Amino acid sequence: MTFLREIKEREYLPNRTQIKLYSAGTFAVIKLFLKSPGDIKKLQQKEPLEKRYIRPPREYEIPKFNNDTKYCKSDEKYLRPTLWCNCRAPEVIALANQLGAYRVSDREFAEAAFHFVKEKMPLEILPLNPVEETFRRGTGTCFHLITAFIALCRAAGIKARYKMFAMNMIQAWVDSTVAVDPVVKKWYDSMGYFMLEGEGEAYVDGKWVVAHVGPKAERQAANGIPITKFGEDSIGVWFFPIPGTIMKMESIPYGLGALVKLAKLIAPGSMERVNVSIQNQIESGRKIIQEAGGLEAYDEMARSKVGPKKPKIEMEGKGEIVFGE
Amino acid sequence: MLSYDQYLKNFDKCVSSYIPPYNSWTPADEALYKPKDLYRIPIKDAEELQLKSLKFAFNYHYEKNKFYHDFCKEHKVEPNDIKNISDLSKIPLIPDGFYKDYPHGKDFATWLGNIYTGELPKIVIPHTMPNYDQVIDAFSKAGVIVTYSSGTGGRHTFIPRDIRTFHSSEYALAKCVVSMIYPFWEYDSGGYILMPNPRKNFIYAGKALEIYMDAVKNIQVAIDRHINTETIRITMGIGKGIRSKFIRFASKRVSKKMIKDIVSWLEHNKNSTEKISMIGAPFILYFVMKKIQDLGLTFDIGERGAVVTGGGWKIHEQIRMTSSSFRKIVKEVLGIPEKFCLDAYGMVEGNGWMVQCPEGHYLHVPYSYFKPLVLDDEFNQVAYGETGRFAFLDAIAMSYPGFITTGDKVKLLEHCPVCDRPGPVLDPEVERVKGAETRGCAEEMRSMMTRDIGR
Numbered sequence: 001m002t003f004l005r006e007i008k009e010r011e012y013l014p015n016r017t018q019i020k021l022y023s024a025g026t027f028a029v030i031k032l033f034l035k036s037p038g039d040i041k042k043l044q045q046k047e048p049l050e051k052r053y054i055r056p057p058r059e060y061e062i063p064k065f066n067n068d069t070k071y072c073k074s075d076e077k078y079l080r081p082t083l084w085c086n087c088r089a090p091e092v093i094a095l096a097n098q099l100g101a102y103r104v105s106d107r108e109f110a111e112a113a114f115h116f117v118k119e120k121m122p123l124e125i126l127p128l129n130p131v132e133e134t135f136r137r138g139t140g141t142c143f144h145l146i147t148a149f150i151a152l153c154r155a156a157g158i159k160a161r162y163k164m165f166a167m168n169m170i171q172a173w174v175d176s177t178v179a180v181d182p183v184v185k186k187w188y189d190s191m192g193y194f195m196l197e198g199e200g201e202a203y204v205d206g207k208w209v210v211a212h213v214g215p216k217a218e219r220q221a222a223n224g225i226p227i228t229k230f231g232e233d234s235i236g237v238w239f240f241p242i243p244g245t246i247m248k249m250e251s252i253p254y255g256l257g258a259l260v261k262l263a264k265l266i267a268p269g270s271m272e273r274v275n276v277s278i279q280n281q282i283e284s285g286r287k288i289i290q291e292a293g294g295l296e297a298y299d300e301m302a303r304s305k306v307g308p309k310k311p312k313i314e315m316e317g318k319g320e321i322v323f324g325e
Numbered sequence: 326m327l328s329y330d331q332y333l334k335n336f337d338k339c340v341s342s343y344i345p346p347y348n349s350w351t352p353a354d355e356a357l358y359k360p361k362d363l364y365r366i367p368i369k370d371a372e373e374l375q376l377k378s379l380k381f382a383f384n385y386h387y388e389k390n391k392f393y394h395d396f397c398k399e400h401k402v403e404p405n406d407i408k409n410i411s412d413l414s415k416i417p418l419i420p421d422g423f424y425k426d427y428p429h430g431k432d433f434a435t436w437l438g439n440i441y442t443g444e445l446p447k448i449v450i451p452h453t454m455p456n457y458d459q460v461i462d463a464f465s466k467a468g469v470i471v472t473y474s475s476g477t478g479g480r481h482t483f484i485p486r487d488i489r490t491f492h493s494s495e496y497a498l499a500k501c502v503v504s505m506i507y508p509f510w511e512y513d514s515g516g517y518i519l520m521p522n523p524r525k526n527f528i529y530a531g532k533a534l535e536i537y538m539d540a541v542k543n544i545q546v547a548i549d550r551h552i553n554t555e556t557i558r559i560t561m562g563i564g565k566g567i568r569s570k571f572i573r574f575a576s577k578r579v580s581k582k583m584i585k586d587i588v589s590w591l592e593h594n595k596n597s598t599e600k601i602s603m604i605g606a607p608f609i610l611y612f613v614m615k616k617i618q619d620l621g622l623t624f625d626i627g628e629r630g631a632v633v634t635g636g637g638w639k640i641h642e643q644i645r646m647t648s649s650s651f652r653k654i655v656k657e658v659l660g661i662p663e664k665f666c667l668d669a670y671g672m673v674e675g676n677g678w679m680v681q682c683p684e685g686h687y688l689h690v691p692y693s694y695f696k697p698l699v700l701d702d703e704f705n706q707v708a709y710g711e712t713g714r715f716a717f718l719d720a721i722a723m724s725y726p727g728f729i730t731t732g733d734k735v736k737l738l739e740h741c742p743v744c745d746r747p748g749p750v751l752d753p754e755v756e757r758v759k760g761a762e763t764r765g766c767a768e769e770m771r772s773m774m775t776r777d778i779g780r
Contacts, residue, residue: 320438
């Protein structure tokens with residue numbers, strides 16, 4: 001019974017929107033295969049050795065875990081371990097303490113965790129795994145990285161949660177991430193909804209602050225967009241969610257891991273090509289940043305091209321609008 | 326020939342219900358309703374009207390719209406800073422994506438309420454979890470017309486207009502067109518709306534044509550059914566599943582019939598003495614003309630006919646037509662002279678309608694109430710003659726702040742290189758800024774039809 005209650009309380013079960021997205025995605029994949037079974041071969045085909053993906057070395061050391069190290073033991077919502085996100089794993093606790101947990105303010109810690117995950121953990125498309133494994137490897141999909149950020153915050157006693165959505169991407173991203181493989185492009189075109197994206201959110205100074213940890217600065221530079229800071233939303237700059245698909249959750253739901261695992265099983269070649277492309281982006285972004293005169297100079301230039309900030313809307317309830325009468 | 330003054334008097338009489346009583350005119354109304362020809366106002370007079378009307382509009386939104394007030398505070402600009410015409414460029418511009426960034430369900434209604442300037446009427450939404458169309462219907466019943474763009478990338482731009490703003494927008498469109506095609510317009514004539522029925526729909530490019538139904542006696546409508554946001558989404562190819570397939574199949578049948586009906590209407594009118602006009606999406610007329618050519622027919626409508634297009638020039642997925650090549654086909658197939666085949670450029674966020682002049686087909690700006698701006702890559706204003714991102718200050722938008730940057734790339738000239746109208750013009754070929762989504766109300770319609778007919 002406890003287990004069932006945990007499933008419900010910690011939001012492990014996919015909600016209606018997710019079920020719709022998963023079903024649409026699965027249906028489209030099956031359809032794609034039935035239509036062109038030859039594609040399976042293409043999906044599995046690997047590139048010649050010189051073009052294969054080689055995982056970059058981890059960019060940080062994991063400190064030694066000490067049994068006396070302080071960490072959050074609360075069972076409160078958004079502070080407790082959830083699926084794939086064991087915030088009490090020794091690696092998480094050790095890194096959280098290295099980043100200043102319980103010694104700096106919540107905002108300072110969340111910012112440090114944000115920069116650590118965003119800039120030291122590059123993107124790699126691969127199946128979901130427990131967060132401690134992600135830290136040991138040093139790479140992951142955006143969901144691995146968001147989970148890493150959330151786990152660090154929770155270990156430091158800061159509430160943290162997931163924000164997920166299905167999105168429309170900016171063209172630069174489509175060109176480099178999706179269009180790089182024709183099959184992935186077909187998936188993209190035919191489904192639209194299957195690519196869930198996400199961000200983390202940490203509860204700091206009385207409000208939820210967004211953390212878009214997915215892209216390293218170099219990848220953002222490669223796509224000509226500003227380098228996102230802690231508290232800056234990717235929505236509207238980097239991602240354009242499909243209306244009605246934004247979900248805020250305590251946990252990654254069941255099913256997401258299986259979907260990525262399935263994709264890995266049937267399309268290892270495609271997945272690898274995307275990873276190679278990401279590495280190329282990081283490389284070209286590095287050059288762009290260098291040519292611009294450094295990170296700050298690049299960011300300033302990119303921001304001037306994005307144009308003025310959008311006005312902020314604080315949604316106030318309107319008494320003149322009446323529902324359900 | 327009827328004098329222009331009498332011509333416009335007749336027109337104003339015909340559409341008098343769109344003009345607010347004189348004693349309630351604001352400076353914005355004055356800039357729109359008072360000039361007889363919005364494209365022939367001497368620059369000095371136009372600038373005076375422009376400054377007065379934009380100062381009024383800026384002050385109004387600054388005082389009565391919370392989000393825009395805060396936005397101005399953030400930019401450290403307030404109404405007192407706007408003293409002369411050069412100060413207008415200080416008015417903070419809202420990025421085009423802002424009106425696309427909306428939530429769904431109940432929150433969508435609240436979002437509309439929050440971007441609305443002034444007092445909202447009482448709006449009753451009879452659903453607890455309303456969809457976009459249910460919210461739009463409820464606002465419409467309360468007198469707030471929420472129109473939207475095609476939403477090519479899966480997101481519409483939604484704009485709420487109070488009745489007064491909406492009527493001003495419609496009147497502006499009609500007056501701009503009627504001025505440009507002088508002396509063509511007369512009430513006792515026939516017309517075809519190449520768009521969904523404006524009285525049944527809220528897609529802006531179609532909805533703004535409602536005035537055409539009052540300005541012309543015998544009106545036919547190409548798509549005489551209700552099309553909701555979901556249908557648009559599906560016909561744009563975004564929706565999947567059996568239901569989507571069924572809708573696409575049904576729209577194919579309807580589209581074929583629509584083309585047939587328009588061809589029949591043209592055949593019926595070919596020997597009549599009555600003037601006829603067609604207004605709407607160019608690709609619908611393109612398919613009509615293609616059908617006429619396939620049938621081995623041509624018409625010689627001559628100066629009895631006029632065509633006004635708007636909404637984008639994509640015909641098929643990969644084929645983009647220029648307005649000049651389109652005019653040549655119209656001349657060849659329908660016999661309508663190029664001077665009566667004009668394109669209008671506008672967008673759901675704005676109420677300024679740039680209509681081509683018959684002489685040179687440059688897009689003229691109604692500059693008494695609408696200030697065009699061109700911005701470079703870093704969003705700084707550039708001089709006349711340079712190409713850049715289009716932005717505008719729109720004085721007649723009273724229910725939302727109409728100070729907006731767009732995703733369109735234009736070239737703004739100080740004067741028309743061909744005709745003698747004094748105000749600024751845009752080069753006729755408008756493109757999208759690289760990286761921005763493609764869109765256009767005709768795009769949505771194109772999608773609905775090309776998927777069905779063209780393939």
